[in-house]
Amino acid sequence: MLEIDKAGNTRQALHIDPLRMCQPIGAIYAALGVQACMPHSHGSSGCCRYHKILISKHFQKTIRVTSSMLKENAAIFGGEENLKAAVKTIFDIYKPQIIAVHSTCLSETIGDHVSAILSEIELPTGKYLVSAQTPSYLGSHLTGYANMVEALLDQLAVRSELKRKKCFIIPGLVNPSDIREIKEIAASFNGEFTVCPDISDVFDAATPEKQDEYSPGGTPLSEIIAAGSCELVLALGAEAAGAPAAALSEKCDIPFATLDLPIGIEATDRYIRQLQLFFGSAPLVELKRQRAQLVETVMNCHPLLYKKRAAVFCDPDIAVPLCEFLAGIGMAPAFVFTGPASGELDDRLQEIFRRYETKGVVQSNTDLFELEQYLNNETVDVLIGEVHGKHLARRLDIPFVRMGFPITDRFIHPYFPIVGYRGALRILEMLLNAILDRADRDRAAEELSFML
Amino acid sequence: MACRGLAMSPISDVLVITHGPVGCAYFSWDNSRAQEVGRQGSLFASRSFSTAMTENDVIFGGEQKLALAIEEAVALFQPPAIAICATCPVGLIGDDIDKIAQLAEKKFGITVIPLACEGFKNVPGYKVADLKIVDEIFGSKSRAAEEFSINIVGEFYTGKNKQEIDALFEQIGYHVVSALMGVTTIEELRSGHTAALTIVGSDKAIDDVVQSIEEKYGIGWIKVDFTGLSNIIGSLRDMADYFGDQALKERTEAAIKDTVKGLMPQLLAYQERFVGLTAALFEDCFKSDHFLAMLVDLGVEVILISQDYARNEVTDEGFLGTFPRQLSKRWEEYVLFNELSPQQENDRSLTFLLSRSQVREFLELLGPDLCFSGITQQFEYDEKCIKSRTFNSEERGVQYAGVQGFLQFAQDLEMSIFISHWETDVPEWERDITAGELLC
Numbered sequence: 023m024l025e026i027d028k029a030g031n032t033r034q035a036l037h038i039d040p041l042r043m044c045q046p047i048g049a050i051y052a053a054l055g056v057q058a059c060m061p062h063s064h065g066s067s068g069c070c071r072y073h074k075i076l077i078s079k080h081f082q083k084t085i086r087v088t089s090s091m092l093k094e095n096a097a098i099f100g101g102e103e104n105l106k107a108a109v110k111t112i113f114d115i116y117k118p119q120i121i122a123v124h125s126t127c128l129s130e131t132i133g134d135h136v137s138a139i140l141s142e143i144e145l146p147t148g149k150y151l152v153s154a155q156t157p158s159y160l161g162s163h164l165t166g167y168a169n170m171v172e173a174l175l176d177q178l179a180v181r182s183e184l185k186r187k188k189c190f191i192i193p194g195l196v197n198p199s200d201i202r203e204i205k206e207i208a209a210s211f212n213g214e215f216t217v218c219p220d221i222s223d224v225f226d227a228a229t230p231e232k233q234d235e236y237s238p239g240g241t242p243l244s245e246i247i248a249a250g251s252c253e254l255v256l257a258l259g260a261e262a263a264g265a266p267a268a269a270l271s272e273k274c275d276i277p278f279a280t281l282d283l284p285i286g287i288e289a290t291d292r293y294i295r296q297l298q299l300f301f302g303s304a305p306l307v308e309l310k311r312q313r314a315q316l317v318e319t320v321m322n323c324h325p326l327l328y329k330k331r332a333a334v335f336c337d338p339d340i341a342v343p344l345c346e347f348l349a350g351i352g353m354a355p356a357f358v359f360t361g362p363a364s365g366e367l368d369d370r371l372q373e374i375f376r377r378y379e380t381k382g383v384v385q386s387n388t389d390l391f392e393l394e395q396y397l398n399n400e401t402v403d404v405l406i407g408e409v410h411g412k413h414l415a416r417r418l419d420i421p422f423v424r425m426g427f428p429i430t431d432r433f434i435h436p437y438f439p440i441v442g443y444r445g446a447l448r449i450l451e452m453l454l455n456a457i458l459d460r461a462d463r464d465r466a467a468e469e470l471s472f473m474l
Numbered sequence: 475m476a477c478r479g480l481a482m483s484p485i486s487d488v489l490v491i492t493h494g495p496v497g498c499a500y501f502s503w504d505n506s507r508a509q510e511v512g513r514q515g516s517l518f519a520s521r522s523f524s525t526a527m528t529e530n531d532v533i534f535g536g537e538q539k540l541a542l543a544i545e546e547a548v549a550l551f552q553p554p555a556i557a558i559c560a561t562c563p564v565g566l567i568g569d570d571i572d573k574i575a576q577l578a579e580k581k582f583g584i585t586v587i588p589l590a591c592e593g594f595k596n597v598p599g600y601k602v603a604d605l606k607i608v609d610e611i612f613g614s615k616s617r618a619a620e621e622f623s624i625n626i627v628g629e630f631y632t633g634k635n636k637q638e639i640d641a642l643f644e645q646i647g648y649h650v651v652s653a654l655m656g657v658t659t660i661e662e663l664r665s666g667h668t669a670a671l672t673i674v675g676s677d678k679a680i681d682d683v684v685q686s687i688e689e690k691y692g693i694g695w696i697k698v699d700f701t702g703l704s705n706i707i708g709s710l711r712d713m714a715d716y717f718g719d720q721a722l723k724e725r726t727e728a729a730i731k732d733t734v735k736g737l738m739p740q741l742l743a744y745q746e747r748f749v750g751l752t753a754a755l756f757e758d759c760f761k762s763d764h765f766l767a768m769l770v771d772l773g774v775e776v777i778l779i780s781q782d783y784a785r786n787e788v789t790d791e792g793f794l795g796t797f798p799r800q801l802s803k804r805w806e807e808y809v810l811f812n813e814l815s816p817q818q819e820n821d822r823s824l825t826f827l828l829s830r831s832q833v834r835e836f837l838e839l840l841g842p843d844l845c846f847s848g849i850t851q852q853f854e855y856d857e858k859c860i861k862s863r864t865f866n867s868e869e870r871g872v873q874y875a876g877v878q879g880f881l882q883f884a885q886d887l888e889m890s891i892f893i894s895h896w897e898t899d900v901p902e903w904e905r906d907i908t909a910g911e912l913l914c
Contacts (some may be wrong), residue, residue, distance in 0.1 A: 035542035037496060037526035044497025066562060066593035072501035097566060097594045127495055128562040128594055131532060158495035159527050159563060379732075391521070410503065413520045430504075 039333055039410065040389035042361025044158030046124050046164025047073040049261070050087055051195060051427075052170040053122035055219020057240035059117035063089045064105055065126025065138055068159075079430035081225045088112050089122075101134050109143055109151065117234035118245055121152040124170060130157035151244065152177045158380050162361040163427075166263040171219060171266035179249040179276045188214040189300055190252040190276070192267050194259025194283050194339040195427060196441065198226040198239075203442040204258065204284065209293060210309060213301040214253070216245045226437055239467055250274035254300050257281045258293070259339030259362060283339050284441045286449070287316060288349025312443035319447060323454055325351050326474065330457060331356040335393060335407035336426040338363035338386065340440075342370050345426070346404070347446060349378035350394055353453075355400050358384045359393045390414060404456055421456040425449075475589035477599030478502045480558050481607075483519050484632055484657045489553035492524040492542050493571060494561025498593075499524030523547060527563060535736065537569050544578045544586065555585040555660045559599075565592035585660060586612070604654045604683045607663055612652075614693065615664035622717060623649040625666055627684055627718070628675035630700050630875040631656025638876040639700065644731070646710070646725045654683065664728055667691040671716055675709070677760035700875045701757070701766030703737065708871045733877055744884045745773040751891070754778040754842040757865070764874060765846055765865065768883050777801055779838045793833050796825045806837055842893060861898060863890040 044473040046063055050073050053061035065072035070089035072469075077085050089158060090104040105123070112121055138151045145151060151178060154173035156166040171192060193204055208215045223239025230236055238250055249270060255278035257267035264280045270279035284293035295311060331354045334341050338360040345355040365384035371384045371397050394414050405411050408426040415422035429435055439445040464469065479502045482490045492499035503522040525543045527536050542557060555576070558571050575588040577719075585873035591599035591608055604627075624643075631639060631653045643650060652666040653656050656674060672695035674684050684695040696716055707730050714726040752775045755762045762779050769776050779796040797805050799822060808814075809826065818825040828836070837845075845862040865886060872886075875880045902910070 030605040033546050035525055035539040036491070036546040037524045037543075038501075038527065040496045040500045040524065041520050042496060044495055044502050047497070068593040069497075072497075076501060092594050094594055094596050097562075126562070127532075131563045131566040157529070159532050160529050307723070407845070432532075 032393060034289075038360070039389050039394075039414075041388065041390055042128075042162035042164075042398060043076075043409075044163060044218060045156035045161055045169065046070075046158060047076060048166030048168070049122070049124035049154055049156045049161035050074075050085075050169035051077065051163070051221070052174070052219045053124070053166045054405070055221040055240055056122065056174060057122060057242045058244065059240060060112055060116055060121050060238040061087045062108065062121050062123045063087060063126060064101060064110065064123055064134065065090065065128045066090055069126045071126075076430065077225075078429050080428040081223060081436050082433055084229050085225075086116070088116070090129075097128065097132055097208055100132060101129055101165060102139050105134070105139050107135070107433045108138070113146060113149060115233060117355070118236070120152060121150070121443060122170060122174065123151065124156040124166065125154070126156070127158045128162040128394075130155065131140055133197050142410040147249055150178065160263075162473075164195060164339065167262045169264045171263070172269045173403045174246055175249060175266055175270045176273060177242065179245045179270060179274055180247055182248070182250040184251055185253045185276075186214065186251055187301070188216065188252045188254075189297065190249050190255045190270065191215055191217045192255065192257050192263040193217060193219075193269075194257075194262035195337065195341075196283060197427075197436040198222040198224065199437050199439040200441040200445065203439040203445055204293075207284070207290075207309065207442055208297055211297050211301040212305050213303075216241065216249070234251070249274070250343055252276055254279070256296065258283065260366060261337065261339045263339075264364075267472070282343040282346075284445075285340060285343035286446050287313070287320075287443070289343035290442055290446065309443070316443045316450075318449050319450060320351050323450065326454060326457065328352040329354055330404065331402040332404045332406055332421075333357040333359070333393060333397060333402045335359045335390060335405075335411060337361070338367050340426050342367065342374075344449070345371055345382070346374045347449065349374055349380050351450075354380045355382045356400075357393060358382055359388050359390070359394060360386045362387045394418070404453060406453075421460040423452045423456045425452075477589055477603045478557075480600040480629065480655050481603035481835060482557050482559070483531070484588075484655060485555075485557075485663065486519065486657065486659055487553065487661070488555045488557050488657045489518045489523060489545055489547055489551055490557045490559060491710070492522075492559045492561060493536065493543075493545060493564050493569070494524065494559075495563065495709075496524055496526040497764075498559075498561045499526070503679070518551065518553065527561075532563050532567060535567060535569060536564060539573055540569065540571065540574050541575070541578065544574070544582075548582050548584065555587065557587040557589055559589050560592050562593045565590065565594070570908075577721055585611070598630055598679070600655060601680065604680065605686060607654065608683060608686050608690065611660065611663045611689070612666040613664075616659070616846070617665040617667045617668050618763055619670065620649045620651075621670075622647055622719075622722060623651045623669045623671075624713075625651055625669040625672040625687070626653040626656050626675075627680060627695075627864065628653075628698075629655050629677065630675050630873070633657075633873060634872050635700070635876045635879065638878055640730060642710075645729045645732075646714075648713070648723060655680075664868060667693070669693055671695065673713060675699050675710075681849075686839070687779075699767070701764040701879065703741070703771045703877070704882055705767050706733070706877065737877060740884070741771075741882060742886065747888060748772050748774050752774070752777045752840070752842045752845070753844045753846060753897070754837065754840065755846045756779065756780050756848040757846050758848065761846075761848075761865075768874065768880060769887075771880070772887065774887070775801065777804065778836060780828070791831070793828045794825055795828045795836060796823050797842055798823050803808060804840055805836065808836065861891070865890075 046069055050061040053059050067089050070087050073085045090101055090108050092101045092104055096104055121135055140153050141152045152173050154169045156169050198221050201220055205217055206268055218241040220241045226307040227237045255267045255271050255276050257263035257280040260280050267278045281292055282289040283289040332348055334355055341358050341360050345358055348355045367386050368384050375382055397418055405415050405420050405422045406425050409429045438448055440449055478490050499522045506832050522574050523806050525539050533537055559569055571588040573844040578586045589603050591602040651669040652662040672684050672687055672693050675698045696712050699705040710726050714723045734858045755765055759781055766776055767894055780792050814826045816824040847862040847864055873883050874883045
């Protein structure tokens with residue numbers, strides 16, 4: 023019963039242990055990456071509350087999100103009044119520079135036209151309103167993230183004929199430490215660039231104490247408005263950043279490229295190469311040092327990881343470069359399970375498998391239970407994924423490396439990156455620790471050694 | 475989602491299907507706190523079941539998908555009962571979950587409970603679920619009524635708390651029939667009507683439910699609170715008084731004596747450590763009540779209870795500040811000077827409506843040793859060098875109810891006082907950049 027049917031999955035309707043969240047949480051995540059921005063959920067209070075809790079628990083830090091608190095009467099007569107009143111109250115009390123409104127299942131189903139309602143509001147000078155459509159019954163949290171970033175760029179960026187040698191980087195949904203790493207690599211070229219959304223110094227900064235205070239981080243509004251003058255748009259992660267990059271490219275007539283999140287050696291190489299070609303500078307000493315250190319470590323430890331089988335259940339944007347890294351260092355990403363992903367996911371992974379002569383089961387738009395059924399038939403050496411794999415790891419007694427969003431049962435992890443060469447080093451450490459801890463646990467006392 | 479998380483997930487043998495988009499099921503997934511340690515059948519609560527509605531389902535209706543999902547759940551897990559939680563879109567497009575539930579009951583011969591707990595409903599989800607259970611599950615199995623049998627209504631009856639309370643009740647001679655929002659099974663709930671008393675200890679607006687139990691089944695109820703030693707003792711005595719049985723009263727006093735005796739050495743040590751300590755509470759009203767009770771037991775003086783529920787019409791925000799009369803010397807002058815008149819008063823305390831700046835001034839005036847800052851951190855405690863701490867026990871997976879919870883609280887309080895100086899300390903190298911001697 024709990025093993026997978028050899029004929030394949032027979033479930034049609036019941037979704038067990040989801041691998042995806044819904045759009046609004048992605049929209050909130052993105053909106054918080056804008057300076058002095060208040061994310062606003064146009065829906066019932068429950069939605070906003072749960073998103074807030076999950077993000078807060080991932081970062082172990084309080085965040086603020088406002089809600090229209092739609093109730094029964096709004097469901098019947100529409101939520102227009104609530105939204106208008108909310109916007110006024112938010113500007114009065116919390117004094118943000120911008121409110122980023124996203125819709126929910128409720129407001130989408132009753133047919134509230136959020137952007138039309140917002141256009142009727144008279145804005146105080148210097149204040150902005152942006153809205154994104156994010157019904158939860160479509161796509162995943164990554165879609166919501168993409169929709170919110172696209173809305174910000176589409177509704178704020180101004181087309182400019184005057185271009186300057188500046189790169190507009192749109193990162194996917196990652197931790198603040200990853201954004202720092204992305205920025206640090208870009209900064210090493212001494213050129214101009216903007217990262218949007220930028221959650222560093224937001225999710226890893228001290229929580230503001232006053233009601234109308236905001237974290238020091240976030241992309242400044244002026245940078246978003248000036249996006250039209252950039253010469254290149256760089257999306258890092260196809261699912262979360264691809265669509266907004268394409269939209270900005272079209273709106274402001276800027277060439278764009280979609281790269282993987284720079285996770286692992288090759289994806290980081292490609293990111294650096296792209297920046298190098300754009301800024302036209304020589305290879306950098308510090309990056310060379312980091313890469314050499316990483317490669318040396320890989321050469322030292324890869325015998326311990328060779329042919330170790332991994333089951334990966336992350337966001338597709340993380341899964342692709344991560345599996346490339348795993349395959350590249352000799353591991354076998356035997357199962358790659360993700361939430362909804364574009365058709366490219368399978369092609370990309372199959373190409374990686376061919377390149378490194380390994381095989382794996384790739385499933386998108388699936389759930390964790392199906393992975394569990396597969397694993398009941400043939401197990402793996404390590405699980406890599408977000409916190410909800412915890413029960414799975416316990417049931418099947420497999421070492422578990424937490425990666426991605428959300429990780430709500432551990433501290434400090436958002437402060438260390440998984441992107442860049444340094445991030446790859448950390449991934450290696452996490453994998454080795456998990457696998458070696460297990461090996462030590464399973465060894466008889468007389469077999470324990472202080473060496474490997 | 476409050477329906478699934480609070481009310482349904484502690485019922486360990488019910489498989490809950492969230493009929494709606496996947497997010498609703500995802501965010502209400504983790505309900506481990508509601509599970510009893512070591513109880514069989516908690517298989518379902520570690521999983522998340524939903525119909526993962528898509529746009530198509532919203533347009534064309536999700537009834538068929540729900541019916542199929544129930545069928546698949548029965549085939550995979552054979553649960554004795556299934557609950558269906560409705561979500562916003564389901565209520566709006568009008569899926570008839572009652573009909574689907576009835577059909578499924580007939581088809582599979584199990585109990586299927588449809589719950590109209592859409593997120594936009596004015597009635598909170600836990601109440602929808604509990605009323606449904608009282609109306610339809612209670613009374614569906616007859617069972618000989620036992621002496622001193624009780625129903626428990628409240629979130630406190632979960633996890634390790636439950637073990638402790640069970641032991642205490644067994645010693646006194648109470649028999650727990652079933653629990654709402656606490657750990658129980660569907661079988662236990664079926665004979666919920668046979669209890670002689672309902673005890674209510676909830677932080678939720680749940681009075682309708684206990685009244686409904688009283689009206690339908692003639693079961694009386696009393697409020698209890700198992701947070702803080704005095705509250706525990708008071709609650710046990712109230713319960714014994716309700717039954718009025720002499721032997722029961724004696725067993726209650728014996729149990730209280732045992733509890734106090736076991737706790738005394740630690741309690742005295744803590745009280746000694748906390749002598750002269752003052753605290754201010756900025757938590758919501760339920761938490762404030764609990765913390766107040768425990769702080770009083772521990773000998774800590776609470777000099778201000780502030781809640782931001784009251785919205786002042788003029789300033790758009792306001793705080794209700796409660797001050798104890800016995801410490802009136804410290805705040806009397808300010809009150810007279812500012813011509814504040816009390817909103818409420820009783821023989822122990824006075825409550826004033828205050829503005830933000832007035833609360834700030836009070837903080838400065840009273841200088842509490844520790845602020846219970848609440849989850850929203852409304853004041854700049856650090857600037858005034860006041861220690862503050864969020865006492866959110868759930869975040870660390872601990873509970874403050876029961877005797878063990880009380881000790882946990884005392885320990886948390888102790889560590890807050892001794893660790894939180896990091897918040898207010900400024901390192902020497904930042905305080906003073908010129909003076910000082912080089913070590914060499």
